[in-house]
Amino acid sequence: MAYSYKDAGVDIDLEADGVKALIKTLSYRRSGEHGMVGDVGHFSGLIDFGDKVLSLCTDGVGTKMRVADDLKDWHTVGIDCMAMNVNDMYVMNIEPIAFVDYIATEGIDKEQMVQIGIGLNEGAKLANLNIVGGETATLKGMINGLDLAGTCLGVQEKSKVVTGEKVVPGDVIVGVPSTGVHSNGYTLARKVAEENGGYKTILPSGKTVGEALLTPTRIYSEVLSICDKIDVHGMCHVTGGGLLNFLRITGYGFSFENPMPVPEVLVWIAEKGKLSANELYRTFNMGMGFAFIVSPADADELIKLVPGAQKVGTVIKEHKILLKGEEIN
Helix, strand or coil, rough: CCCCCCHHHHCHHHHHHHHHHHHHCCCCCCCCCCCCCCCCCCCCEEEEECEEEEEEEEECCCCCCHHHHHHHHCCHHHHHHHHHHHHHCCCCCCCEEEEEEEEEEECCCCCHHHHHHHCCCCCCCCHHHHEEEEEEEEECCCCCEEECCCCCCCCEEHHHCCCCCCCCCCEEEEEEEECCCCCCHHHHHHHHHCCCCCCEEECCCCCCCCHHHHCCCCCEEEEEEEHHHCCCCEECCCCCCCCHHHHHCCCCCEEEECCCCHHHHHHHHHHHHHCCHHHHCCCCCEEEEEEEEEEHHHHHHHHHHHCCCCCEEEEEEECEECCCEEEEC
């Protein structure tokens, strides 16, 4: 049986259409100071603040929480929640400074809350920010289990913000390794795992599938120092939608000729799910959690600064994604 994200319950194309429909209704713009900078739709929203911009973004852990629930292990999901937010800021060279969490649950479990707090605290340490507040809502009858999300505030000098406007055809894409599945595609990953031996299945490394799926999302905090040393034209946080995320950066396209090594858990999911390359690379990060776009002259220097980084492709004129010559859509 061949699996797909859509058959598992998530239609990426429908989600994209829904988001576009929502954005079209968001026409109001604040009058007076501190207006909006740019359009809705980039990785993080920007607010004018004199010679600086403030940045806001929000994201959550998603159905990775279901894996944590099944394994009764919530120690690391707070890192995921933090990472999914701060990485969306690093994409624009913005420094995250504050965070608020939101927990919606069918009922409070003290031990669960302690473990979630441990992860959130570790994520805050890795990203060097303050958790300044949050909200917990008990929604019995409305929610099944627990949903963990958060909102992040960041700041940067206007002149240092990376928007992607400098990206041109011929630029080099430098990929940075992920730590695994991160926090996207879990509706499909869980379905494949649950129908092919479960979370206790042993992978070649000796880890279980469950352990691999709970590996926390990498926090790419080194981006800020990299952007001080290299003229970065654009960046991408590879989340839901896989390689299609790159189309958010610019009107140009991207050709990936040398994709990164794939983590063993994603190799296992691909094999057990009989997933096509198109399905895999539009659903998962496939080993590349973040990417820089730079001129050919800067690519080698960048690779020296980021362990595990490699050239994965180039920017092309046509607005599409190619993987070894085949279009991903």
